[in-house]
Amino acid sequence: MDVATKDHAELAEIFNRDEERVDWHDETLWWIRAKRDKSVHQLPEWEALREAASNIKFNVLSNLNTYLEQFEAAAKANGIIIHWAADAQEHNEIVHRLLTENKVTQMVKSKSMLTEECHLNDYLATHGIEVIDSDLGERIVQLAGEAPSHIVLPCIHKKKEEIGDLFHMYLGTPSNMSDPQFLTETARGSLRETFLTRKVALTGVNFAIAETGEFVVCTNEGNADMGAHLADVHIACMGIEKLIPNREHLGVFLRLLTRSATGQPITTYSSHFSKPRAGQQMHIVLVDNGRSVQLGREDFRNSLKCIRCGACMNTCPVYRRSGGHSYHTAVAGPIGSILAPNLDMKKYADLPFASTLCGSCSNVCPVKIDIHDQLYKWRQVLVKEGYAPTSKKIAMQVMATTLASPTLYHAAGKMGRATIKYAPFAVNNKLNAWYKERDMPTPPKESFGEWYAKNKK
Amino acid sequence: MRVGLFVPCYVDQFYPGAAIATLQLLEKLGVEVVYPKNQTCCGQPMANSGFEHLTGGCNRLFIDNFSGFDYIVSPSGSCVLHIREHLHDDKRPGEAKEISHKVWELTSFLTDVLKVQSLQARFPHKVGVHQSCHGQRGLHLSSMTELVAPSFSKPGSLLNMVKDLELIELERKDECCGFGGTFCVVEEAVSSKMGKDRVADHLKHGAEYITGADMSCLMHMEGILKRQGSKVRVLHIAEILNAE
Ligand code: SF4
Numbered sequence: 001m002d003v004a005t006k007d008h009a010e011l012a013e014i015f016n017r018d019e020e021r022v023d024w025h026d027e028t029l030w031w032i033r034a035k036r037d038k039s040v041h042q043l044p045e046w047e048a049l050r051e052a053a054s055n056i057k058f059n060v061l062s063n064l065n066t067y068l069e070q071f072e073a074a075a076k077a078n079g080i081i082i083h084w085a086a087d088a089q090e091h092n093e094i095v096h097r098l099l100t101e102n103k104v105t106q107m108v109k110s111k112s113m114l115t116e117e118c119h120l121n122d123y124l125a126t127h128g129i130e131v132i133d134s135d136l137g138e139r140i141v142q143l144a145g146e147a148p149s150h151i152v153l154p155c156i157h158k159k160k161e162e163i164g165d166l167f168h169m170y171l172g173t174p175s176n177m178s179d180p181q182f183l184t185e186t187a188r189g190s191l192r193e194t195f196l197t198r199k200v201a202l203t204g205v206n207f208a209i210a211e212t213g214e215f216v217v218c219t220n221e222g223n224a225d226m227g228a229h230l231a232d233v234h235i236a237c238m239g240i241e242k243l244i245p246n247r248e249h250l251g252v253f254l255r256l257l258t259r260s261a262t263g264q265p266i267t268t269y270s271s272h273f274s275k276p277r278a279g280q281q282m283h284i285v286l287v288d289n290g291r292s293v294q295l296g297r298e299d300f301r302n303s304l305k306c307i308r309c310g311a312c313m314n315t316c317p318v319y320r321r322s323g324g325h326s327y328h329t330a331v332a333g334p335i336g337s338i339l340a341p342n343l344d345m346k347k348y349a350d351l352p353f354a355s356t357l358c359g360s361c362s363n364v365c366p367v368k369i370d371i372h373d374q375l376y377k378w379r380q381v382l383v384k385e386g387y388a389p390t391s392k393k394i395a396m397q398v399m400a401t402t403l404a405s406p407t408l409y410h411a412a413g414k415m416g417r418a419t420i421k422y423a424p425f426a427v428n429n430k431l432n433a434w435y436k437e438r439d440m441p442t443p444p445k446e447s448f449g450e451w452y453a454k455n456k457k
Numbered sequence: 458m459r460v461g462l463f464v465p466c467y468v469d470q471f472y473p474g475a476a477i478a479t480l481q482l483l484e485k486l487g488v489e490v491v492y493p494k495n496q497t498c499c500g501q502p503m504a505n506s507g508f509e510h511l512t513g514g515c516n517r518l519f520i521d522n523f524s525g526f527d528y529i530v531s532p533s534g535s536c537v538l539h540i541r542e543h544l545h546d547d548k549r550p551g552e553a554k555e556i557s558h559k560v561w562e563l564t565s566f567l568t569d570v571l572k573v574q575s576l577q578a579r580f581p582h583k584v585g586v587h588q589s590c591h592g593q594r595g596l597h598l599s600s601m602t603e604l605v606a607p608s609f610s611k612p613g614s615l616l617n618m619v620k621d622l623e624l625i626e627l628e629r630k631d632e633c634c635g636f637g638g639t640f641c642v643v644e645e646a647v648s649s650k651m652g653k654d655r656v657a658d659h660l661k662h663g664a665e666y667i668t669g670a671d672m673s674c675l676m677h678m679e680g681i682l683k684r685q686g687s688k689v690r691v692l693h694i695a696e697i698l699n700a701e
Pocket of ligand 1: 306310
C-alpha cells in the first residue's frame with residue numbers, strides 16, 4: 001500500500017530549498033540546546049533526577065487507573081468539576097458545551113498542545129466561537145493561520161521581521177518593526193484587552209497531582225494566570241498521562257522541565273490551581289485520545305512518560321533541518337514521531353523513518369524515554385502492517401536475497417564496482433538520490449575479500 | 458587469542474584499505490586474525506528500514522561464519538551495534554547470543570580488551586574526528602554532550618598515541634552527519650544538508666583529514682567533500698593508527 005499524502009521527506013525537501021533559512025533555524029535551536037547543556041551541567045545530580053523522574057512516571061503508567069480515580073475524587077472534593085473525554089471529538093464537544101452553557105462566544109486560551117492535538121480552535125471556529133491564544137508565540141502562529149511548529153517554542157520557525165509584518169497587518173503597528181521588545185509590548189497591550197473581557201479561560205496542565213487533586217501550569221509569560229484569574233470559568237484540559245502521584249514529586253519534574261526545555265533553572269511562573277475561588281467555576285477535562293491504546297502497546301507505552309519539554313526536538317539534527325511543520329502532526333520531532341502513528345498508522349507511517357536513529361533524543365530526554373529504539377520498533381510494525389511503499393519492499397527483498405548468499409553477494413559487488421567505474425552515468429544521475437549532492441565512492445581495483453585471497457592464503 | 462575479522466559489505470566493496478589496515482594493526486599487536494571468506498553483511502540495512510523479518514539469511518550466515526572465535530572485531534561501530542542488539546536465530550539462540558557478546562568495534566577492542574598503551578604510528582596532519590552516533594551513543598565509544606558524566610573518547614585516546622598528529626576541536630562535538638543508512642536516500646534533502654554542515658565544521662577548524670570509527674559516515678562525508686572539490690580526505694581511524 002503506497003501512502004499518498006505529502007510525507008516528511010517531501011516537506012523537508014521544500015523547507016531545504018531555502019538553505020539560509022535552514023541554517024538560521026538550525027542555529028537558533030542549537031543555541032537553545034547548548035543553553036540546556038550548560039544549565040544541566042550545573043546540577044551534579046542531573047542524571048539521578050532523570051532516573052527518579054523516569055521511575056515515578058513508570059509507577060504512574062503502571063497504576064494509571066488508580067491514580068486517575070484518586071485524582072478525580074480529590075479534585076471533586078476541592079470543588080472542581082471533572083469531565084472525561086474518550087477522544088478529540090468528545091473533548092471538543094465538552095469544551096463547546098461549557099461555553100454554550102455560559103453563553104459566551106469568545107474565549108482566551110493559554111498554550112495547550114492537547115487542544116492542538118484535538119484541533120479545538122478549528123472546531124470552535126466552525127461553531128462561531130472566537131478563541132484568542134494568549135501565549136505570545138501561539139498568538140503569532142494563530143495570526144499567521146498556522147499550527148505551532150514546536151511544542152515549547154510554537155513560532156520558532158518565524159523570524160522577527162515576519163512577526164513585525166504580521167503585527168503590522170493584524171494589530172496595527174507601523175510597518176517594518178522587528179524590535180522584539182516593541183513587538184512583545186504590542187502583543188501585551190492587545191492581549192490585556194482580551195484578558196479583561198473574556199469570561200472563560202482555557203489552560204493546559206503540566207502536572208496533575210493525584211494525592212491532592214491540584215494541577216500546575218508552567219508559563220514564562222504568566223498568561224495562564226492572567227486568563228484563569230480574570231475569568232469566571234476556568235477550563236483545564238489534560239491528557240490522562242499528566243498525573244504524578246504526590247506533591248513531593250513535583251520538585252523533581254519542575255527542576256527537569258525547564259532546564260531541558262530552554263536551559264532556564266525554572267519557569268517564570270509555575271501556577272498551582274487547587275480549587276475555584278468563590279463564585280468561579282473550575283473544570284478539568286481528562287482526555288484519553290489514543291493514550292490507553294498506546295499504554296497497551298508494550299514497546300511504545302513509555303512514550304507516555306513525556307513531559308513535553310521539547311528537548312528532543314531541539315537536539316534532533318533532523319528536526320532542526322526540516323522544521324516542525326514537516327512532521328505534519330501537532331507534536332513534531334522525535335517524540336511526535338512515536339505518538340503520531342499510534343493515532344493513525346497510515347497517515348503517519350513516514351514519521352518513524354524521519355530519523356537517523358542517532359540516539360541524541362533518548363539521552364537528552366529528562367524522563368529517559370528510549371525514543372530512538374521506539375522509532376526502530378515502529379518501523380518494524382509499520383512495514384509488517386503493510387505501510388511500506390512497494391518499491392521499497394521489492395528492493396529490500398532483493399537485498400536480503402543477495403546478502404544471504406556469498407556467491408550472489410560477490411557477483412553483485414563486482415558488478416556494482418564495475419558499473420561505477422565503467423558506466424558512472426548509470427549511477428551518477430538524477431534518479432540516484434545519493435548523487436544529487438554527493439559523489440559516489442571511487443571503486444577500488446579489488447574488494448577486501450579479493451585482496452585477502454591473494455595476499456593471505 | 459583468535460579473532461574473527463568482520464568486514465562489513467560496503468567496506469569490503471568500497472574501502473578495502475580500512476579493512477587491510479584493521480587486519481595489519483591487529484596483527485602488529487600480536488593477535489591471530491582470521492577472515493571468514495563467506496561473510497557478507499550484518500543485515501542492518503534491512504533492519505533499520507523496518508524489514509528486520511528479512512534478515513534471517515544474513516543472521517544464519519553471520520553465525521556460520523563467526524561461531525567459535527574468542528572475539529569478533531570490526532572497523533564499523535554501526536554494524537557491531539546491530540549485531541549486538543539484533544542478531545538472533547530461533548534455531549541457534551545460544552550461538553547468536555554468544556556472538557552478540559563477543560563482537561567488538563575496533564577502537565574499543567584496542568582500548569578495552571587489548572589495553573593498548575602506545576602505538577608505533579606517525580601521522581603528521583591536522584585531523585578532525587567524527588563521532589559516529591551508533592558507536593558513540595550505542596557502544597559508548599565516547600562520552601556524549603547530552604549527559605552529565607565524565608568526558609572520554611576511546612578513538613581520541615588512540616589518536617593521541619599517534620606521533621605528530623594534531624586533533625582539531627569542533628564547534629559541535631557529536632552532531633550526527635546525516636548518513637543514517639537508507640535515510641541518506643529516503644530523506645535525501647535533510648541528509649545532504651546534515652552532511653554539508655558536518656563537513657563545514659571540520660573545514661572551518663582546519664582539518665586536513667576527517668577520521669572516525671565508522672566508514673559509512675565517512676563515505677557520506679567523502680561524497681560531499683568530493684562534490685565540493687575539496688582536498689580534504691577521509692580516512693578510517695585504522696588507517697591512521699596503522700600509518701608509518
Ligand atoms: S520525549 Fe522527552 S525530551 Fe522529548 S518532549 Fe518528551 S520529555 Fe521532553
